[in-house]
Amino acid sequence: MFADKKKASRIAIxxxxxxxxxxxxxxxLAASLASNGRRILVVDADLGLANLDIILGLDPKFTIKDILNGARTPEEVIMRTPKGFDLLPAGSGMVEGTVLTVELAEKVESLMNTLEYRYDAILFDAGAGIGDVVLFFAKLAHEVLxxxxxxxxxxxxxxxxxKLLKQMHGRSDFLLLVNQANPGCPDQVGTSVANHLQRVISQFIEPKGKDVSVQLIxxxxxxxxxxxxxxxxxLLAHCNPQAPAASSMNSLADFLHRRMAS
Ligand SMILES: Nc1ncnc2c1ncn2[C@@H]1O[C@H](COP(=O)(O)OP(=O)(O)OP(=O)(O)O)[C@@H](O)[C@H]1O
Ligand SMILES: [Mg+2]
Structure with a gap:
């Protein structure tokens, strides 16, 4: 997973x-990885409609926008969450629609380059769709989940x-997480979804669909x-650690934790 052990692995979700x-x-996932001793930065990559801070019960004073326009340093903006990982918050309405200017993209990339020595992993929580911002963060990432x-x-x-990431970025390897699976048999659902996707990819992505692989994690x-x-x-681990979804999240974090060590 790590080309260079000193740099964080960037994962786009x-x-x-x-x-x-x-x-x-x-x-x-970030909380679970942090509890295993990993240094984790979560970047709210949903630049237009950020809501990680809401889920975490935080009220950020500054956002990535303040770093990009030079008003604040990363140290002033990045928040240490009570769950042991860091959050780079985004605001609402930062980017018009999903358009990312070249200048802004360069600034975000150079910011990530300066931050990656401080963490074991940087997680990009992308927004919905496959607009410019999502594609940009996918390109910036070593792994796409x-x-x-x-x-x-x-x-x-x-x-x-x-298909788009294969055509535009030449990306061939994807990690897959199946959510909201039937609680009676989540693992079987996951396997069947992954097999189905792999079949469709091999059949329809031309000309080299066969080299695209989806790994169910x-x-x-x-x-x-x-x-x-x-x-x-x-977070789930805090308010309902016994919940079935909490144990699945922990297994997922264990998998990524082991992968980081390899
Ligand atoms: N395993 C699950 N079981 C039940 N509800 C779930 C599960 N996973 C997510 N949800 C619900 O789905 C909704 C959407 O979750 P979330 O905001 O994390 O999605 P998202 O993919 O980040 O959305 P967006 O694309 O808008 O950023 C939430 O209301 C959450 O409670
Ligand atoms: Mg979201």
């Missing part, structure tokens, strides 16, 4: 379809995202404890 659970998974639900709409958008069940935790603006 994206989905195509909105509302599938990227933000809640990123926040819980696709979050899907078993719904056909989510799978179709996930496939479209893979976890399945999280539908669990009422998740909306309850968001309502309370707390």
């Amino acid at each position: 994206i989905s195509g379809k909105g509302g599938v659970g990227k933000t809640v998974i990123t926040a819980n 696709l979050v899907v639900t078993p719904e056909p709409t989510s799978l179709t958008d996930c496939y479209a995202t893979i 976890g399945s999280i069940p539908s669990d009422p404890a998740i909306p309850q935790s968001i309502q309370r603006r707390q």
Whole structure:
């Protein structure tokens, strides 16, 4: 996972379809990795409609915008969350729609280059869709973690995202996380979703669909404890550590933790 052990691994969490659970998974994953001793920075990459701070019950004074326009230093903006990881918050309405100017993109990239020596991993919580901002963060990342639900709409958008990232960036390897799986058999659902996606990719992505691979790294069940935790603006591990989704998140974090060590 690490080309250079001193630099953070950048992971973009994206989905195509909105509302599938990227933000809640990123926040819980970051907390779990931090509790395992990893130095984690979460970047709210949903520049236009940021809401990680809301999920975390935080009220940031400054945002990435203040760093990019030179008004504040990264040290003044990055917040240490009570869960042991750092958050680079974004504001609302920072980028018009999903358009990222070349100048802004260069500034974000150079900011990430300066931050990556301080962390083991930097997680980008991307927004919905496959607009400029999402594509930019996907390109900046070493790994793309696709979050899907078993719904056909989510799978179709996930496939479209893979196809675009293959065509535009030449990306061939994707990590897959199936969320909101049937709580009775989440692992079977995950496997069947991953197999289905892999089949569709091999069949339809031309000319080299066969070299595109999707690696299933976890399945999280539908669990009422998740909306309850968001309502309370707390993480799952804090307000309901026994919930089935909490244990799936921990398994996912263990997987990434081990991967970082290898
Ligand atoms: N495993 C789950 N079980 C039940 N509800 C879930 C689960 N995962 C996510 N949700 C619910 O789905 C909703 C969307 O979650 P979240 O905001 O994390 O999605 P998102 O992908 O970040 O959305 P956006 O694309 O708008 O950024 C939340 O209301 C959350 O409670
Ligand atoms: Mg989100």
